Amino acid sequence: MSYESPTRINSPVRIRLRAFFIAPGAAVMGLFFFVPLLIVFAYSMLTRGPYGGVMPPWTAESYSRIFDSLYGEILWRSVWIASVSTAICLLLGFPLALYIARSGRHKFLLLNLVMLPFWTSFLIRTYAWMFLLRDTGLINSALEAVHLVRQPLPLLFNSGAVILGLVYGYLPFMVLPLYASLEKLDPALLDAAEDLGASPWVALHRVVLPLSKAGIVAGCLLVFIPCLGAYLTPDLMGGGKTVMVGNLVQNQFTTARDWPFGAAAALLLMALVVLVLWALGRRGEDLV
Amino acid sequence: MGFSSVLPALALCFQEVNTVLELRALTKRYLTHPAVNGISLSIDRGEFFALVGPSGCGKTTTLRLIGGFEEPTSGGIFLDGRSVAGSRPYQRDVSTVFQNYALFPHLTVAQNVAFGLERRKHLTKPEIRTKVEQALALVQLSGKEGRRPDQISGGERQRAALARSLVLEPKVLLLDEPLSALDPKLRKQMRTELKSLQRRVGIAFLFITHDQEEALSLSDRMAVMNRGALEQVGTARELYQQPRSRFVAEFLGGVNWVNGAGVRPEAVRLSRQQPGNGAHSLTATVQSSTFLGNCFHVETRLANGVCCTAEIAQNGCELAPGDSVHVWWNPSDELRIADQD
Numbered sequence: 129m130s131y132e133s134p135t136r137i138n139s140p141v142r143i144r145l146r147a148f149f150i151a152p153g154a155a156v157m158g159l160f161f162f163v164p165l166l167i168v169f170a171y172s173m174l175t176r177g178p179y180g181g182v183m184p185p186w187t188a189e190s191y192s193r194i195f196d197s198l199y200g201e202i203l204w205r206s207v208w209i210a211s212v213s214t215a216i217c218l219l220l221g222f223p224l225a226l227y228i229a230r231s232g233r234h235k236f237l238l239l240n241l242v243m244l245p246f247w248t249s250f251l252i253r254t255y256a257w258m259f260l261l262r263d264t265g266l267i268n269s270a271l272e273a274v275h276l277v278r279q280p281l282p283l284l285f286n287s288g289a290v291i292l293g294l295v296y297g298y299l300p301f302m303v304l305p306l307y308a309s310l311e312k313l314d315p316a317l318l319d320a321a322e323d324l325g326a327s328p329w330v331a332l333h334r335v336v337l338p339l340s341k342a343g344i345v346a347g348c349l350l351v352f353i354p355c356l357g358a359y360l361t362p363d364l365m366g367g368g369k370t371v372m373v374g375n376l377v378q379n380q381f382t383t384a385r386d387w388p389f390g391a392a393a394a395l396l397l398m399a400l401v402v403l404v405l406w407a408l409g410r411r412g413e414d415l416v
Numbered sequence: 417m418g419f420s421s422v423l424p425a426l427a428l429c430f431q432e433v434n435t436v437l438e439l440r441a442l443t444k445r446y447l448t449h450p451a452v453n454g455i456s457l458s459i460d461r462g463e464f465f466a467l468v469g470p471s472g473c474g475k476t477t478t479l480r481l482i483g484g485f486e487e488p489t490s491g492g493i494f495l496d497g498r499s500v501a502g503s504r505p506y507q508r509d510v511s512t513v514f515q516n517y518a519l520f521p522h523l524t525v526a527q528n529v530a531f532g533l534e535r536r537k538h539l540t541k542p543e544i545r546t547k548v549e550q551a552l553a554l555v556q557l558s559g560k561e562g563r564r565p566d567q568i569s570g571g572e573r574q575r576a577a578l579a580r581s582l583v584l585e586p587k588v589l590l591l592d593e594p595l596s597a598l599d600p601k602l603r604k605q606m607r608t609e610l611k612s613l614q615r616r617v618g619i620a621f622l623f624i625t626h627d628q629e630e631a632l633s634l635s636d637r638m639a640v641m642n643r644g645a646l647e648q649v650g651t652a653r654e655l656y657q658q659p660r661s662r663f664v665a666e667f668l669g670g671v672n673w674v675n676g677a678g679v680r681p682e683a684v685r686l687s688r689q690q691p692g693n694g695a696h697s698l699t700a701t702v703q704s705s706t707f708l709g710n711c712f713h714v715e716t717r718l719a720n721g722v723c724c725t726a727e728i729a730q731n732g733c734e735l736a737p738g739d740s741v742h743v744w745w746n747p748s749d750e751l752r753i754a755d756q757d
Contacts, residue, residue, distance in 0.1 A: 317518050319483075319518065321531075322505045323505045323506060323532075325536065326506070326531075
């Protein structure tokens with residue numbers, strides 16, 4: 129059997145066929161992703177117009193402003209909240225994924241249950257959380273009714289609420305790739321580990337975790353990246369008090385009417401994501 | 417007369433000392449279906465024992481019960497006379513070589529072999545390194561320490577798995593179809609290697625297989641298992657030549673059932689003339705003759721319609737379909753089966 133990829137055969141017909149099939153996708157990506165990116169970059173290097181929009185002259189002033197302490201704090205908070213949310217998703221998602229991968233014929237039912245929340249709009253589900261968590265919400269009224277608290281607990285409009293919302297929203301994105309890699313894990317390896325004297329903890333640490341690294345990395349990326357750029361959850365659950373980069377960008381284009389600065393912040397967010405991907409990619413080389 | 421009565425008594429005295437593994441009425445039930453049904457068996461120190469049976473006969477479950485991966489419903493497992501009930505796999509002085517070897521794919525050969533040693537707290541790093549080196553030398557894997565399982569051949573993977581278990585010096589090594597993952601040619605070669613390795617280390621091997629040829633050629637003693645129970649235990653020759661049941665006779669090789677007697681194809685003789693030695697013969701018609709390299713496989717049909725297969729040497733008479741022949745055998749080659757199920 130040969131594992132040579134068929135793309136090695138470069139007959140002219142094949143080259144033309146390949147171009148034919150790749151062109152539409154490449155055109156869509158180029159027109160609607162790459163060109164707008166250039167526009168965003170151009171905007172970020174211009175000066176703000178009086179009522180929004182941009183005007184000359186060219187300047188890098190927006191970029192230097194980002195590193196002001198105020199915006200630096202927002203950036204730092206975004207990274208911190210995204211990291212904590214990712215870590216919690218991993219802690220919650222790993223045992224769940226392992227359980228589903230080991231649950232035999234029920235696993236497809238369980239996987240569907242994990243994906244069930246996607247059937248309802250994320251916006252509606254976020255509002256549901258707000259109804260649960262607000263001062264007059266279900267949780268606080270219940271606690272007051274049984275006289276456990278006198279004042280309503282501050283459950284909403286803080287970083288904790290944002291993290292809760294993000295974990296809730298992105299947990300399935302952690303579970304699915306973890307499941308995919310754990311499902312491939314040969315159960316005989318766990319028997320072998322136990323036979324050779326490994327406690328369940330050692331088996332997890334020495335066998336299961338190393339062999340599911342690819343799934344862990346994929347899951348963390350799928351959670352961390354959207355969390356970093358999250359906009360809806362911090363806006364609603366944070367009540368505008370926990371501002372993340374996504375909110376900053378939105379704010380600059382709407383209320384603040386500073387498009388160059390919004391564009392610069394959006395690009396910085398992208399740079400952060402690329403940085404994370406690059407770091408993981410470097411480490412990922414020795415994973416496989 | 418004196419000796420014949422004393423010897424079994426003596427053997428009985430030594431049995432306790434010589435037995436390394438004993439199963440007493442071992443039973444494992446899944447819901448209501450018994451996978452293993454009251455097995456009693458003892459295996460001697462340094463013995464190469466094969467547990468053979470068709471797939472689904474309960475042999476894998478038996479091995480998993482001994483290994484500690486499953487708990488028996490009832491009955492006991494005794495290692496060196498001590499019950500291992502309730503103890504975890506690593507608390508038992510047995511080790512398992514899994515069917516697909518279950519080598520850790522992310523670790524090198526040396527790291528795989530060291531895995532079990534590293535779990536034993538009393539060993540220092542240099543001690544572990546020495547033991548790993550010795551174990552790899554034992555299975556002729558020196559020089560492959562740094563390879564990962566996917567970078568070595570199937571035979572080497574098997575030897576790595578053997579080294580990983582043997583380095584822990586278990587009292588009994590459990591082998592779950594250890595040759596089935598290899599291609600047929602390599603399988604025969606590994607059979608010889610496995611046997612010589614077992615002789616060198618002197619550890620009892622309990623080996624399960626569905627391949628009767630493997631069991632016959634490798635084992636000191638073997639047991640044939642069927643539907644969760646043992647059919648017969650003994651040496652390969654005993655089981656092949658004096659099977660106690662039809663199942664054992666048929667599982668271990670071809671059998672012709674002629675007028676209530678069982679005859680192995682290689683014991684069947686064919687000749688064009690009436691045999692001169694006065695043996696009782698039957699007339700038959702040749703149905704087909706197949707050349708198998710080392711012998712001919714001749715299908716005949718007796719006068720009463722029963723089919724009888726003969727395996728005859730190459731230099732035997734050339735037989736064509738339709739030829740009429742005399743079929744006979746030595747009465748001593750007949751299989752005497754007590755229970756006709």
